[in-house]
Amino acid sequence: MKGVPILEGKYSNILDMFPIECKEFNRIYKFYNNLREGRFTTTKCKGCGKVSYPPRVICPECYSEELKWIDLPTKGKVVTIAEKWRGIPICFTPPLIDAWIQFPEGSPVKHILSRLINCEVGQVKEGDEVRLAVFDVPSHPMDKGKESIMMDRVFFAFEPVK
Amino acid sequence: MSKVNACVIAGGQCKFGVREASYIDMVQEASKACLDDLPDLKPRDIDGLLFASTYVGRNSCQVNPAPVVAERVGLKPTSICTRVDVLCAGGSSGILLAQGLVQSGMAEVVMVLGSEKLYTPERWQIQYGEIAASDHDWDAPQGIGPPPLWFAMQAKDHMKHYGTTREQLAAVSVANYKYGFNNPKGHFQNELTIEEVIEAKEIAAPLGLFDCCPLTDGAAAIIIASEERAKDLSGRPLVYLRGGAQVSLHSVTANWPGKHLGDWPHMKLAAEKAFERAKLSPEDIDVAQVHDCFSISQIIELEELGFCKKGEGGPFMASGQTNLAGKIPVNTDGGLLSCGHPLGATGIRQGVEIFKQLQGRAANQVKGARFGLTHNLSGVNVEHTIVTYGREPKK
16 A cells, blocks of 8 residues: 555554564564574573563562573463454454463463464364464564664464364 | 542543544543533642543654643643553543542642543554554564453353353443443443344454444543642532552463453452552442443453452343442443543543542432442553542541
8 A cells, every 4th residue: 555654565663563573672582583493482580490471681589680591381272262353453364363372280381372373263172282383574674884684583373283 | 747638529521432633632622521510620720630641652643742731721730740651541540649649748639631542544553553552572463452352262261160141241231331321422322232232243252343342532531639629629529539459460461360361360459459448348339430341341340349259240240230220330321332442531431420420410320329439451451450439538
């Protein structure tokens, strides 16, 4: 559509629903690098042992800055699922399917709300197993000196375990 | 130092709906409606302004709106002039803050004004704006921000754990639209039947169009004054702010504090704290305005507030307990479902309705109402805000 920058493929930071993930902008960039390797990770405090999700740069319990990256489960079971056909934000195509997913016993993160992708409406039922799915999201430009370079990005959803 | 009580002395709102007006136009309409409610009150009597708005920055490209608003409505604040942004609870947050400012002696007469222009010139931008309403880096990428999907899951969990039915959800919309029928300033003035609610187009099953509050433009204003100034300025019965609470236990949906999605412990805690501070119990409340952003929300809120037992919100609604003749009249001006939900203005609209109820001049009057309560949830159910009002101060 003419005159609407984002619909002409131009980037608009204030309308971006994905994080700015790169090292130059974000101290938890490692989360996204780990995603690229298929790992779903977060931070754990080396001092008090508190696991936080989402990842932090300080421990919210003891305020230590000594944190390490740990792996979270990449599979879980669907507790509740819902689909939405109308009022879908641009960049998502209807139906938007989201699920409340329970991680296995012992996981420091109990649940996650995630989009389900690579599936049809009605395909995934409550109790079904789903797994992490990492995908590319639109790159964004970033000023580097006098140049503007493109930064690649990824994000995650979950998909049915076939 | 003697204790200062804070009172509500005036309130009003502009017409809510899809408005051919900007946020700053509606701010002026609402402040006029508010001061017209108490003709002896003049702008020069008001020494503080709290302006509640969330999307003024994104949709109207105005950051730091408080001085803009003050100038346009003829205020020259000397105690406070600031913006409050708590999304759906911005107005109630402003009322709680005004109470604190007045009780501390920092301010004497504060206008709490909320305005939201949600209909951008191009409608495709609305859902883009709403994506900012959740924890941006973690929930927005999952398509959460526009809240119906999340609340559809909360409805499904409540149905699963407590046997709540589709008809019971619909009963909320029917009851609130019925109250809104005679409110000319609400978004809608029509009644609904259970069948119409159930057969309406689906938004996110089990929620249909009438289970969801609409997107609405609007503004509302309320005046909070010290008891001494209130007696000078108003000849009407005084309405006291008793006590409130605002509770936030998490932000990212993954950190949801409940046992399941139909269990809202953060709201239960807010209710306990508010009742404790107000020296009231659920049984004392004669009329309540709760945050019916969705039909399911009201059902769960009635439970967490203690108006009925946990899990019994559905039958409570279906048996008419929130009607004027019921156990606790709720959302007596139509609530969010019928009035619409201009975020920052909503808590103020609710406060104005309770204020009028306690003065005996509401359109759907609860006979002899002495104590009232308002509640908002905000964001994607990450925070709960409760304000209590009474015909007498806390002893």
